[in-house]
Amino acid sequence: MxxxxxxxxxxxxxxxxxxxxxxxxxxxxxxxxxxxxxxxxxxxxxxxxxxxxxxxxxxxxxxxxxxxxxxxxxxxxxxxxxxxxxxxxxxxxxxxxxxxxxxxxxxxxxxxxxxxxxxxxxxxxxxxxGIPIIRPLVSSLTADEIEEITGILNGTTNYMMTKMFYEGADYDEVLKEAQANGFAERNPEADVEGMDACRKIAILSSIVSGKQVDFRDIYTEGITKITVQDMRYAKQMNAVIKLLATMKRDEEKLEAVVAPFILPAEHPLASVNGVFNAIFVHGNALGDAMFYGSGAGKxxxxxxxxxxxxxxxxYRNETICEYWSGERLELESRLDVKRKFFVRMSGSRAAYEERIRNTFGKVEFVEADGCEGEFGFITDVMKEGEYEDAAARFDNVIHMIRAAS
Amino acid sequence: MxxxxxxxxxxxxxxxxxxxxxxxxxxxxxxxxxxxxxxxxxxxxxxxxxxxxxxxxxxxxxxxxxxxxxxxxxxxxxxxxxxxxxxxxxxxxxxxxxxxxxxxxxxxxxxxxxxxxxxxxxxxxxxxxGIPIIRPLVSSLTADEIEEITGILNGTTNYMMTKMFYEGADYDEVLKEAQANGFAERNPEADVEGMDACRKIAILSSIVSGKQVDFRDIYTEGITKITVQDMRYAKQMNAVIKLLATMKRDEEKLEAVVAPFILPAEHPLASVNGVFNAIFVHGNALGDAMFYGSGAGKxxxxxxxxxxxxxxxxYRNETICEYWSGERLELESRLDVKRKFFVRMSGSRAAYEERIRNTFGKVEFVEADGCEGEFGFITDVMKEGEYEDAAARFDNVIHMIRAAS
Structure with missing residues (x-):
């Protein structure tokens, strides 16, 4: 017994x-x-x-x-x-x-x-x-180098992003509704500011690297600035917007971030809707895999x-999993991480097009119905530091959202 | 060493x-x-x-x-x-x-x-x-009674179903293409007749029940009769058609079948496209979960x-998993399993509507562009034996596809 x-x-x-x-x-x-x-x-x-x-x-x-x-x-x-x-x-x-x-x-x-x-x-x-993820990582994916984990790790914010995307509802309205039916807390900060997802990706990053990844080192941006307009641009690009917690790893280098991302509709995470969670894993032999299910609930x-x-x-008298050591892993600087960026600017595209191309290099412009007096574009792959330098030369940036590939 | x-x-x-x-x-x-x-x-x-x-x-x-x-x-x-x-x-x-x-x-x-x-x-x-499924079943979902496993377990047929659905290509054309680019064998029978998927669901059913489920006992129907017209009806119903291998379990009763199914677009398996596989699992505590990835490939x-x-x-000197005993599990008869059925009939709906309602009970009619001279309907939940008795009273049935809920 x-x-x-x-x-x-x-x-x-x-x-x-x-x-x-x-x-x-x-x-x-x-x-x-x-x-x-x-x-x-x-x-x-x-x-x-x-x-x-x-x-x-x-x-x-x-x-x-x-x-x-x-x-x-x-x-x-x-x-x-x-x-x-x-x-x-x-x-x-x-x-x-x-x-x-x-x-x-x-x-x-x-x-x-x-x-x-x-x-x-x-x-x-x-x-x-309820999704089995930690045990699969440590006892099933033992012959793979895990190169990426990207998760929808917070049900509250995914419910809100889904409602905003499919119903065109705005942030405040959706938050109130989520609170009314018990999907969001009275004080929703830990969810909507990404802190909950941040702790979860810190745990997964520690498991994958075998070292302590401090959650305070992970750049974390919540969903509070996402608007109905952002969703309209995403639709135009055949994409969705999701709060992702992601880590990528190359030899000893590890980068991690929690933020809203523009995600192509064909990505397996893009069809994960409502309060469901899912964790996408890329292993160097396995290729792409995803684990999906109820991320919370009694x-x-x-x-x-x-x-x-x-x-x-x-295994009660035997330590079966050591997971990670106390050695602290220093993360890659956010400014050195490369990706594409989606940018919204006020004004007319024609007035800015040349300056934008000169500053950001190759970009693709997007326009969306219901977003008058502004325009959007998506950059090529660049370092976040380079993006910030380029964006600082404009005073009409409305919003930037990172793009996942 | x-x-x-x-x-x-x-x-x-x-x-x-x-x-x-x-x-x-x-x-x-x-x-x-x-x-x-x-x-x-x-x-x-x-x-x-x-x-x-x-x-x-x-x-x-x-x-x-x-x-x-x-x-x-x-x-x-x-x-x-x-x-x-x-x-x-x-x-x-x-x-x-x-x-x-x-x-x-x-x-x-x-x-x-x-x-x-x-x-x-x-x-x-x-x-x-590459998808971890057996170890998660036996070492992660140990506190759950597994009530359902439904999988897209064959990449070749899923590739073909995806092409037929999204590109409107017909079966022979898609099979040739799949063979040309190495996704289907010269002799594709094991895949397209469902035999490969059948062996896989037999293994999963044996693990879940702890008894030997003989693959020869599992009713297996391939995709060879699926047509472009079927896909058109599916679209009309906001659904897709997938070759599913499924088992459901209630106490000691276990049913299993491999067949093409009409699957609602919002089901997590519906967006699994191309050569990818996925396995949907329902546990009595866990609820719904899904495991997704490359189902084949070197x-x-x-x-x-x-x-x-x-x-x-x-664990080389210790048997860690017994999985199942040699005791053979007798499956539920296919005729006793309850579900909805999608039926295509030739002729005009008006001419048959009353007889159909009298014979099948409550049904929902569907019409699709490009399917002239015929009509479709979806039955309420009924036993497969009852469906067969009802269908036998009509001589204009073109095709029946089971519907997943």
């Missing part, structure tokens, strides 16, 4: 309890042993819920109980999550989590603590919710947490 | 050698040991190729060499592949393969032999080429084979 303690009976925690109730038999079969939830830590009581008999209010009871093999941290936030995880690992307990903020901030240290105590720190649910996230519990149960 | 013998220096075998050359360092790191190809078995010599120094012509040399830990069977076909795999396993060697025909035909027996000899029989590359397939070699290297 393997005993589990769940820290936090919120959305994900109650989902984990529910997955165990529904799929107990499958879980036991895959784990090769009986896996049972012994405690659920929460400050609250739940007198109407059968979970009540498992509820404890004091973490000490869990960490001091030697029969607890696996601790599931689904509280979120940095504290007390960090302290509870650290102490659980030090007590020789495996830890499973969905807490991306904690993994991104203290992953290297907690992985080291896990290794020193011959246990595992597993966090499949921290990226892409049951999908709980599915990934429960699968990590099964993994921890199978 | 872990020694590998590759049986067959064809497309996949030479790809495996190439992946090892390119990604040796990553492979060794993930395997936790030096993994080296010691032999390549082929009847031919390759004097111009550095592989020549590894070439042997006699399988006995491999099976009798105790230093060989892993045998890679990438010859295809049933014999001598079966004998070589069986003898390798009996000699205590792990076997990795991309040979779906052999896995579908003798999987249960070879898995048992592997277990008896404390080694592994791994075949990630047999389904979906390097993607070799990537999956090499990843299995890494896995076998890590």
């Amino acid at each position: 393997i005993s589990v303690a769940v820290l936090g009976y919120g959305t994900v925690g109650s989902g984990v309890v529910e997955v165990f109730r529904q799929n107990q038999e499958k879980i036991d079969r895959c784990a090769g042993d009986q896996v049972r939830i012994k405690y659920v830590l929460d400050l609250r009581d739940f007198p109407e819920d059968p979970v009540q008999e498992l509820i404890v209010h004091d973490f000490e009871k869990i960490v001091s109980d030697e029969s607890v093999d696996i601790v599931v941290e689904v509280m979120g936030g940095l504290e007390p999550a960090y302290t509870f995880v650290k102490r659980s690992l030090e007590a020789g307990k495996n830890v499973v989590t969905s807490n991306k903020a904690l993994v991104a901030a203290h992953g290297a240290e907690l992985l080291k603590t896990a290794k020193e105590n011959h246990v595992n720190y597993l966090f499949e649910a921290s990226v892409g919710g 049951m999908p996230t709980a599915s990934a947490v429960a699968a990590d519990i099964v993994e921890a149960a199978k | 872990i020694s590998v013998a590759v049986l067959g220096y064809g497309t996949v075998g030479s790809g495996v050698v190439e992946v090892f050359r390119q990604n040796q360092e990553k492979i060794d790191r993930c395997a936790g040991d030096q993994v080296r190809i010691k032999y390549v078995l082929d009847l031919r010599d390759f004097p111009e190729d550095p592989v020549q120094e590894l070439i042997v012509h006699d399988f006995e040399k491999i099976v009798s060499d105790e230093s060989v830990d892993i045998v890679v069977e990438v010859m295809g076909g049933l014999e001598p592949a079966y004998t070589f795999v069986k003898r390798s396993l009996e000699a205590g060697k792990n076997v990795v393969t991309s040979n779906k025909a052999l896995v579908a035909a003798h999987g249960a027996e070879l898995l048992k032999t592997a277990k008896e000899n404390h080694v592994n029989y791994l075949f990630e590359a047999s389904v979906g080429g 390097m993607p397939t070799a990537s999956a084979v090499a990843a299995d070699i890494v896995e076998a290297a890590k």
